[in-house]
Amino acid sequence: MKETEIIKLFQEELKSKVLGDDAGFIKLGDRWLLLTNDMLVWRTDVPDFMTPEEAGAKVVTMNVSDIAAMGGKPIGFFFSLGLPRDINEKTLREIAKGIKRGTKRYNVEVLSGDTNESNELVIDGGAIGEAERILLRSGAKPGEVVCVTGDLGRPLTALLLWLKGEKIPREIAEKMKNPIARVREGLELANYASSAIDISDGLSKELWEISKASKVKIVIDPNSLPVHEKVKEIVKNPVEVALASGEEFELVFTISQEYLDILSFEFSIIGRVEKGEGVYTTTGEKVPMRGWEHFAGGNNDIGS
Ligand SMILES: [Mg+2]
Incomplete structure (x- = not known):
């Protein structure tokens, strides 16, 4: 099952x-x-x-x-x-x-x-x-923006290199070995965000969870994903890796634009919430709901 x-x-x-x-x-x-x-x-x-x-x-x-x-x-x-x-x-x-x-x-x-x-x-x-207030996955509303903390892609890149028996650069291995939960950010978001989820199974899967729970459509701009620089050097498909990379423990959240300036931590705006359902890219492609297993199990397309 x-x-x-x-x-x-x-x-x-x-x-x-x-x-x-x-x-x-x-x-x-x-x-x-x-x-x-x-x-x-x-x-x-x-x-x-x-x-x-x-x-x-x-x-x-x-x-x-x-x-x-x-x-x-x-x-x-x-x-x-x-x-x-x-x-x-x-x-x-x-x-x-x-x-x-x-x-x-x-x-x-x-x-x-x-x-x-x-x-x-x-x-x-x-x-x-x-x-005092809880942040559910179900609060996203059309008109809001979708944001994510930190950088993406390192845990999956580490796993892909490891599965191939290749050397894993320290910077890449670090996030897999010593991930950090975004506690301060979550506490602040409780006052301003409409929904949030942490990335344990990959950004694309978490976006689908928000979309389903909130009954909204999410549109993301692949070029705006905060892919770690080293990941871009190593993998051929950094956007796909960033979408599928799990165990990032970054927070994905939806928020009204008027609150963006108030937030005291760094984040990236990666998309917007619209009426409808599903998760799509700005060019209209449906974002697959798959996590890292897809890459680990399949013929992954990683650079050497
Ligand atoms: Mg979680």
Whole structure:
């Protein structure tokens, strides 16, 4: 089954409305409590150019990023470890150091942990956060602009080079190894943006999520994507790579133009929201809803 089909199955059975945004949310008094969980499976999610410490820190970032995408302030982190019987102490200690580094970075407490034996190494993490106002995927309105923080393309470029057995430049590997969640940006966006999502599965997939949830059409200008300079040097198809690159943990958001000058961080305007449905380029091409697996699995067109 595809991930989308699995999510749908559980939404139907559990009759849950909140499964499907970046984090779940419930009102506690006059504030929102946010809760999210995101798992790292060693065999499929951790390429061997990453250290166990980096993986530990990344699990924290993955989860904190979902709180940030809701416009929330992260408060706490919790985790469960699935550990093979032959796991060594050194690896475990590095993972623990990574979790410590991650939680220090975002100033969150480790609230709870659990371990169990499993066939392969799994670090399942979770985070809680709080917010006065929450940013959903469903608030985008025609007339607004679509923006993204940071740069795009490095994580997928790193994976493509790795799959080919080629050397990965440090600058390219860095974002895969040490991604950073956009917490400050998310908190600020809670006051001004109409919708937001973090890029975990690739920009194109996240744009489709906003389009579907908000029932709007999104039109992006491929030339305006903030593709990292080094990515442009390495890949032949930088726009496609930027659209498909996952684990960026940048925030994609929609916002009324009048607020753009107020934002105190850097971002790129990549498109606009219109009436209608779907995600298209300014030249009228439909943007495919595919993530990096498409590139990794297929005959990818990367330069040498
Ligand atoms: Mg997310």
